[in-house]
Amino acid sequence: MHWKCEIIISECTGCGICADVCDYEAILMTQRMAYPEPTPGKCVGCNKCVEECPFAAIKVYELNSSLV
Numbered sequence: 001m002h003w004k005c006e007i008i009i010s011e012c013t014g015c016g017i018c019a020d021v022c023d024y025e026a027i028l029m030t031q032r033m034a035y036p037e038p039t040p041g042k043c044v045g046c047n048k049c050v051e052e053c054p055f056a057a058i059k060v061y062e063l064n065s066s067l068v
């Protein structure tokens with residue numbers, strides 16, 4: 001299965017919690033970036049970032065494998 005996480009920029013405050021809680025380096029944040037950046041292909045769909053984001057600014061969904 002393939003998963004994708006997506007940041008909703010209009011809701012995101014750039015707090016970095018999602019990047020901190022992801023155990024798979026699927027969301028990275030550096031000082032250069034105002035917002036977290038999903039790393040394509042790394043998300044395993046654990047939903048931890050969704051649960052921890054205080055602003056409901058992240059979505060995780062399964063990609064249709066026929067499209068990837």
Ligand code: SF4
Pocket residue numbers: 007008011012013014015016017018019035036052053054055056057058
């Ligand atoms: S936890 Fe939510 S608000 Fe904070 S950087 Fe991640 S997506 Fe943005």
Ligand code: SF4
Pocket residue numbers: 003005021022023024025026027042043044045046047048049050060
């Ligand atoms: S769902 Fe899990 S693996 Fe995917 S970005 Fe969020 S915390 Fe990381």
